[in-house]
Amino acid sequence: MVKIAGGFGASELFQFLRDGEPRTRAELAQLTGLARSTISLRIDELLEHGLVTPVGEAVSTGGRPPAQIALNPGARVVVAADLGATHGRVAITDLSGTVLRSVFEDLVIDNGPEVVLDWLVLTINRLMVECDRPISDLVAVGIGLPGPVEHESGRPTNPPIMPGWDGYDVPAHMRRTFSVPILVDNDVNIMALGERAMGWPDADNIIFVKVSTGIGLGIIGGGVLQRGAQGIAGDIGHVKIPRGAGVVCKCGNEGCLEAIAGSPAIIADLRGIGRDITTVAELVALVKSGDTSAIQAVRQAGRDIGEVLTVCVSIINPSVITIGGALAQAGEHIIAGVREVVYSRSTPFAAEHLSIVQSRAGEMAGVAGASIMAIERALSPEGIEGIGA
Amino acid sequence: MVKIAGGFGASELFQFLRDGEPRTRAELAQLTGLARSTISLRIDELLEHGLVTPVGEAVSTGGRPPAQIALNPGARVVVAADLGATHGRVAITDLSGTVLRSVFEDLVIDNGPEVVLDWLVLTINRLMVECDRPISDLVAVGIGLPGPVEHESGRPTNPPIMPGWDGYDVPAHMRRTFSVPILVDNDVNIMALGERAMGWPDADNIIFVKVSTGIGLGIIGGGVLQRGAQGIAGDIGHVKIPRGAGVVCKCGNEGCLEAIAGSPAIIADLRGIGRDITTVAELVALVKSGDTSAIQAVRQAGRDIGEVLTVCVSIINPSVITIGGALAQAGEHIIAGVREVVYSRSTPFAAEHLSIVQSRAGEMAGVAGASIMAIERALSPEGIEGIGA
Numbered sequence: 078m079v080k081i082a083g084g085f086g087a088s089e090l091f092q093f094l095r096d097g098e099p100r101t102r103a104e105l106a107q108l109t110g111l112a113r114s115t116i117s118l119r120i121d122e123l124l125e126h127g128l129v130t131p132v133g134e135a136v137s138t139g140g141r142p143p144a145q146i147a148l149n150p151g152a153r154v155v156v157a158a159d160l161g162a163t164h165g166r167v168a169i170t171d172l173s174g175t176v177l178r179s180v181f182e183d184l185v186i187d188n189g190p191e192v193v194l195d196w197l198v199l200t201i202n203r204l205m206v207e208c209d210r211p212i213s214d215l216v217a218v219g220i221g222l223p224g225p226v227e228h229e230s231g232r233p234t235n236p237p238i239m240p241g242w243d244g245y246d247v248p249a250h251m252r253r254t255f256s257v258p259i260l261v262d263n264d265v266n267i268m269a270l271g272e273r274a275m276g277w278p279d280a281d282n283i284i285f286v287k288v289s290t291g292i293g294l295g296i297i298g299g300g301v302l303q304r305g306a307q308g309i310a311g312d313i314g315h316v317k318i319p320r321g322a323g324v325v326c327k328c329g330n331e332g333c334l335e336a337i338a339g340s341p342a343i344i345a346d347l348r349g350i351g352r353d354i355t356t357v358a359e360l361v362a363l364v365k366s367g368d369t370s371a372i373q374a375v376r377q378a379g380r381d382i383g384e385v386l387t388v389c390v391s392i393i394n395p396s397v398i399t400i401g402g403a404l405a406q407a408g409e410h411i412i413a414g415v416r417e418v419v420y421s422r423s424t425p426f427a428a429e430h431l432s433i434v435q436s437r438a439g440e441m442a443g444v445a446g447a448s449i450m451a452i453e454r455a456l457s458p459e460g461i462e463g464i465g466a
Numbered sequence: 467m468v469k470i471a472g473g474f475g476a477s478e479l480f481q482f483l484r485d486g487e488p489r490t491r492a493e494l495a496q497l498t499g500l501a502r503s504t505i506s507l508r509i510d511e512l513l514e515h516g517l518v519t520p521v522g523e524a525v526s527t528g529g530r531p532p533a534q535i536a537l538n539p540g541a542r543v544v545v546a547a548d549l550g551a552t553h554g555r556v557a558i559t560d561l562s563g564t565v566l567r568s569v570f571e572d573l574v575i576d577n578g579p580e581v582v583l584d585w586l587v588l589t590i591n592r593l594m595v596e597c598d599r600p601i602s603d604l605v606a607v608g609i610g611l612p613g614p615v616e617h618e619s620g621r622p623t624n625p626p627i628m629p630g631w632d633g634y635d636v637p638a639h640m641r642r643t644f645s646v647p648i649l650v651d652n653d654v655n656i657m658a659l660g661e662r663a664m665g666w667p668d669a670d671n672i673i674f675v676k677v678s679t680g681i682g683l684g685i686i687g688g689g690v691l692q693r694g695a696q697g698i699a700g701d702i703g704h705v706k707i708p709r710g711a712g713v714v715c716k717c718g719n720e721g722c723l724e725a726i727a728g729s730p731a732i733i734a735d736l737r738g739i740g741r742d743i744t745t746v747a748e749l750v751a752l753v754k755s756g757d758t759s760a761i762q763a764v765r766q767a768g769r770d771i772g773e774v775l776t777v778c779v780s781i782i783n784p785s786v787i788t789i790g791g792a793l794a795q796a797g798e799h800i801i802a803g804v805r806e807v808v809y810s811r812s813t814p815f816a817a818e819h820l821s822i823v824q825s826r827a828g829e830m831a832g833v834a835g836a837s838i839m840a841i842e843r844a845l846s847p848e849g850i851e852g853i854g855a
Contacts, residue, residue, distance in 0.1 A: 112847065115504045225815075235815045282695040294781065298692045298699070305687070305783020306671040307819055313780045315813055319708065328813070388777040391702045392683065394694020424704055424717070426614075426624045430696055458501065 090119055091456045095274075097173055099132045099145035120146055122461050127152045128172065148172055153464070154210055155451035156201050156218040156255075159264060159443030160193065162186050162238055162290065166440075167197065169204045170448040172456070174274065178204045179444065186223060189241035194250045201255070216464055217258045218251055219451030221267035221443050223291075225309045231261035234308060237328070238291075257463065258454045264443055265311060266302055268436075269295025271445030272399055276437030282395040284311075284386070285436070287402035288411060289357060292335050292382060298393060314339070318384045334385055338378035340404050346374055357403040364407040375407050379414020386415060387422040394427060401436030409435075479508055480845045484663075486562055488521045488534035509535055511850050516541045517561065537561055542853070543599055544840035545590050545607040545644075548653060548832030549582065551575050551627055551679065555829075556586065558593045559837040561845070563663065567597045568833065575612060578630035583639045590644070605853055606647045607640055608840030610656035610832050612680075614698045620650035623697060626717075627680075646852065647843045653832055654700060655691055657825075658684025660834030661788055665826030671784040673700075673775070674825070676791035677800060678746060681724050681771060687782060703728070707773045723774055727767035729793050735763055746792040753796040764796050768803020775804060776811040783816060790825030798824075 093100065093108045100108070106116045123129040123146075130149045150173035157176075159166045163186070168179035180200060184193060197220075205212060224236025231248040233239060248259035269285035272295075277283055285295040294311030296303040303310045314335035321332025324342075336342055340357045347354060347363070350370060354360055363371040386398060398419070400412055416433050423431070438445055454460045482489065482497045489497070495505045512518040512535075519538045539562035546565075548555045552575070557568035569589060573582060586609075594601055613625025620637040622628060637648035658674035661684075666672055670689040676682050683700030685692040692699045703724035710721025713731075725731055729746045736743060736752070739759060743749050752760040775787060787808070789801055805822050812820070827834055843849045 112504055112507055114507055115501055118501055118503055280695075282699075296781070298687050298694070299690050301688050301690060303687045303692075303782070306669075306785035307783055307815065309813075309816060310671075310687070310783040311781060312783070312813070312816070313777075316777050316780050317811060330811075385777065388702075388705050388774065389781055391705050392685070392700060392778055392781055393692070394696055394699040394701070396695035422706060422719075424698075424701070426696065427698060427701070 090116070091453055094129065094146075094148040094456075095173060095452075097148055097150065099147040101145050105146070119458070122458065123456065126461060126464050128456060128461075128464075150175065153216040153455065154205075154208070154214050155216060155448055155455060156204075157444040157447035157451060158197055158201075158218070158220045159267065159447055160184065160186065160197070160220065160222055161264065162223050165193075165197070165200075166444050167200045167204065168444045168448065169201075169208050169210070170444075170452075172452055174445060174448045174452065176441075176444070176448075177210075178208045180204065186239050186242075190245040190247065190250065194247065198251065198254045212255070215255060215257055216455040217260065217451035217460065218255060219260045219262075219267065219447035219449075220247065220251075221262055221264040221447050222247075223264050225307065225312065226261050226263050227308050228260075228262050228266075228304055231259060258451070258460055260447075260450045260454055262304075262447075262450060263293075263295075263308065265293040265295040266304065267295075267446030267450060268401060268438070268442040269297055269446065270302060270449050271442040271447075272401065272436055272438045273297055274438075274449050275442070275445050276399065277397055280396050282393060282397075284389055284393060284395045284398045285442070286382065286386070286398060286400045286415075288338075288340075288378070288382065288400060288404040289402040290340050292339055292402075294389065296393060313385050313389075316385045318381055320381055320384075334381060338381040343374045343378055343404075347371055361404065361406045364410060372410050375404070375410045376414040378404070379411040379416075380418050381414075382411070383415040383418030383422075387419050390419060390423045390427050390431065396430055396432065398431065398433045399436050400434070401439065401442055405436060479505070480842050483518065483535075483537040483845075484562060484841075486537055486539065488536040490534050494535070508847070511847065512845065515850060515853050517845060517850075517853075539564065542605040542844065543594075543597070543603050544605060544837055544844060545593075546833040546835075546837035546840060547586055547590075547607070547609045548656065548836055549573065549575060549586070549610060550612050550653065554582075554586070554589075555833050556589050556593065557833045557837065558590075558597050558599070559833075559841075561841055563834060563837045563841065565830075565833070565837075566599075567593045569593065575628050575631075579634040579636065579639065583636065587640070587643045601644070604644060604646055605844040606649065606840035606849065607644060608649045608651075608656065608836035608838075609636065609640075610651055610653040610836050611636075612653050614696065614701065615650050615652050616697050617649075617651050617655075617693055620648060647840070647849055649836075649839045649843055651693075651836075651839060652682075652684075652697065654682040654684040655693065656684075656835030656839060657790060657827070657831040658686055658835065659691060659838050660831040660836075661790065661825055661827045662686055663827075663838050664831070664834050665788065666786055669784075669786050671782060671786075673778055673782060673784045673787045674831070675771065675775070675787060675789045675804075677727075677729075677767070677771065677789060677793040678791040679729050681728055681791075683778065685782060702774050702778075705774045707770055709770055709773075723770060727770040732763045732767055732793075736760055750793065750795045753799060761799050764793070764799045765803040767793070768800040768805075769807050770803075771800070772804040772807030772811075776808050779808060779812045779816050779820065785819055785821065787820065787822045788825050789823070790828070790831055794825060 150171040165184040233242040281300040283297040315333040317332040326333035326336035539560040554573040622631040640648045672686040674684040704722040706721040715722035715725035
């Protein structure tokens, strides 16, 4: 059973409309487990706003053929924004999540919410013009930020790398310009949503690992994104690992995973033995060039991450662990390290059914997830109320 | 928002009927987020079977006063069975989860499913007679077993301590006698459900820790019990901990948590220094008598469990960790050890909002959870279909 977030009724329905296949109301009731009356109510709302359309004729066992319904993906659009520490990717997508237009630009999250969100507003307006869509076609905005977010309110909470953002009302800022639902979440969470949609639609227990400057997890458990009590579920960067003994992390503690296996640590180690690199991209290039020290360093980072993931496997019992983030571009070496540790340490029963693989969604995971988060809200009963007919 | 399992509509409704408070359909629609039409459909079904009753008159702003609905807890009963390795607790409860009659008896799970389940059938029949209820009043049976269970099918999967049970169709066996829904789950999972219902109804992210011969977690995340891909989420007994180096576990690996901090390990250590104990109950009594070595051993077990729970806190971000199971009867000493490690190692933000406390449900956690699991299914649309009017 496929569910993404806490909406009642609408999200389950959306899951089965999203693939674009025409289905009858009876089929949708069966697939979602919702009552026929509930399905009809939802479909009528969606029809009224042109978000779904009746199509063709279904084969019936007699009498009037039951009408099929399909998503009308072009009826409206959403914004999907994946904002990182130093770059942002912003896309306009249709209601099936297909990207109509996107940009990838430098940004400095440290400039604070006013500057960054004003840039986002301008970028959205520009992309809408380039798509030739009026602003009235926009039905929701999904935003991922590189820090913990209280999803209900859309406010960052104690973000370690985002000075000025703590408690900032991101939705209120965006609604000055766009009077539509504004959904905000942690970047790793939206990546997990995107990874699942693009790569593993049938898996209900997935761990998405982002490996870059920071190391974090996006966790889907029982088909639902797990945010935790304060929105910091999956925040494993400061778990203590054995190899970290004596290494002080910028958080003040000793032995944190991020301080050993994050890209700054790997880059510093390689610089220490004479490699002239400063960015993750350069590290990835060095690994791809076949530099043995770089390959060994990245593989060891995979082992370190595997130490923590082994515990995650016992706790979450996932069927898939998928590795993404900038450092995952270094290819199989990180994954080889992760597998080495996780498969040898997990119980045979848990390991037997577990795939550990590279992200299928790649660098588009974030915008794919932000788009899904936005579309789901737009098509929910509460979202539809706000859409003009 | 409170949800226990994957049912659509019914479980949310049940959550707000369970407390026995009368509510109008409008109030129930608002509380659950379900459509008015869906609520009316469900309430009509429940009324038809006498499972809810109209009560009193609500204050209205004018016109006909809207009818209030309340659960009719005595209308039907369920069975709640919490089967352990050597004992079983079986209860008949009403639809509010109130225990009408219960027994706590020795049983040997190693005798295999035929013997144990035949005993359960006899016990249920006896308890129903003692309650003076006909078998036709029984609407569902919830069973917890001391091993991993595939919840959908009700079959144990690779249970380490239950010879003969692997893959056994528990629901089919029970349905030979009782033609009602039979729900089966791991004992720690039902304890987590019971603990939440009895102690933390408003918390959506809870870890229940069972500390006894084995050590395991029942995890509620985003308001929903997390079972994982193979039903073994929370199975932390074989996570490797630093203090375990060189200690071989019965699973064949080295350094497993259970091999260090499970009650057999603690008892063996204490016997090694001359304490004459063999059971968990004797260990608990020794701790309560003030034996310093026993107190130190139990506190150290708490620290060892805390090592793994620290990682759980980073992954799950719970608001509550609650410690139950036979060894938790030893009082504050285990919890002191857990707190010592978890609070010093977790990030300040995660630790600030985290309570680590003794189980509130105590030894009744299992039957409380099995009862909830059974009632929820009985009151679901699919459960109601099977109930005679």
